[in-house]
Amino acid sequence: MRQLPPSFFARDATVVAPELLGKAFEAAGLLVRITEVEAYTQDDPASHSFRGRTARNSPMFGPPGHWYVYFVYGMHHCLNVVTGAEGDGQAVLIRAVQGEGLPPGRGTGPGRLTRTLGIDTAWNGRPAVLHDLGEAPPASPIVTPRIGITKAAEWPRRWVSPPT
DNA sequence: CAACAGATTCTCT
């Protein structure tokens, strides 16, 4: 099990996102594998970074390979990994994970997975420790439009691991 | 300072 180097994250979010499928990280004492992601870049009207840096989105403009966790709808946290070069305002949203010991359905959905894994804003800005389990990314991940947003939702920037 | 939209999920119809 190899830890992903900083150079892995220092590329465009649309390149990093599909490669994150199958990668793993630890939370709540569990090792979970990423199965669904979405890419957000600064030129994306749906991205928090679209209108420039603010106190809330500042981690997106920080060094890549760090977590960006934000709170939405008054009740959900969403987990992202910062990508690109520092100042680019890019991130990849983690939408679903799988893990042994993780009850079925508990890792699906960005809000639900953070609640299940106990992830909150304490993670915000911390270095992201991601592991390569030795398996290649899916040869043909499923690419679809994004979910739950009103701007540019049709952009094909969501990647899902094919069913195992 | 007031208004409002939002990278969601659950529950009920």
Added chain:
DNA sequence: GAGAATCTGTTGT
């Protein structure tokens, strides 16, 4: 398919 729960950042007065 529709509505509630609930709060932060941004924008306008």
